[in-house]
Amino acid sequence: MVENWIRTDEVEDVAGSIRHVIRAAQFAAEDPLAWKWVVIALDSALQGACVCHLTTTAAPIGAVTKRNASEWWTYLGGLRSNPNARQPKTELMGLPDLLKAVRKPGSAGNGSNSAGIAISDSELNWLLRFHKEIRNQFAHFGPAGWSIEVSGIPKIARLVARIIRDILEAGWAFRHQDCAAREEMQQSLHAVEMIKWPT
Template sequence: MVNAWIRTDETEDVAGSIRHALRMVPFLADDPQAWKWAMLALHSALQGACVCHLTTTAAPVGALTKQNTGEWLDFFERQRTDPAAQPPSKTHLLNLPDLLKAVCKAHSAGDRSNAAGVAISGAELAWLKRIHGEVRNQFIHFEPMGWSIEVSGVPDLARVIARILTEMLEIGWAFRHLGDQGRAALRRDLEELTALEWPMPGPEAA
């Protein structure tokens, strides 16, 4: 058997998550399970974009917990005089609510180029936190239970996420490694996500 590999990175993963959300839309009206994958793809794109935006040239510093940031900075300092220095055994990213708070700050981009933070209102922040804490976590760690999920707000959720990612794209730092064609493709996908008409399930799907 020939070993098969694919190669990706954090920016390609964000772009791929947006593409996957778009791919799910034609299935939504007839397959209730497709909503899970559309929503997880949107969540993945948002979280990944925040990481891309915050991470500095001293990757992965910028999107890490406070303790893990200290561990990585200590490693970089030791590495200057000790080539055998070992990096921290794990990378601990901030959770999505904390990532969102961080990107809202001025000069939050990894190169500190943005004079204003990414625009996310208090109501949007609360909504995105709820999606993360209740919907995403339940989908990822599905308990043995029946569950009714209101999906009528998902189109608005998609538009909010598309707007946030578009702002990060315009700031420039987060997706600098995608190249001109990759950034243009991501912009087109975000525009499509913004304008998309989402089919709603019929009453029999509830």
């Protein structure tokens, strides 16, 4: 058997999640269960963009919990005296905390965006409900039937695209991408905003 590998990173994961929103949306009219993949891909793209924005040059610090950041600082600080030190496990903040963090002034990993990423209180509450009540239900599907109203998902998709665009334009999160990759991400975000959703 020949092994097959793919290579990716947190930036490529965001770009791939955005593209998957577009692909899954194309099937939502003919297969209502495709909405699940729209929701999961939207959530994944948003979370990943926040992680990319917050992470400092001492990765993964910036996007991890406070306790985990302390563990990482201790580990990184002790490497010179103990090169065999055990690297801590990465414990990312959950999406609610990531969204609150990107709103703060200077939230970019290099502290450069003085205004923070604009997410109003009502938008934040809406995204938190989307994550908790819809995304989590789809991702951790229990043995139950349920009905879900999907009429608000196109508006959430546009909001997610706008937030990711703001993160992209802040300059830090996707700084290692070349111009062509950043332009492709801009085009994909525009495509998300222009999706003709099933009615």
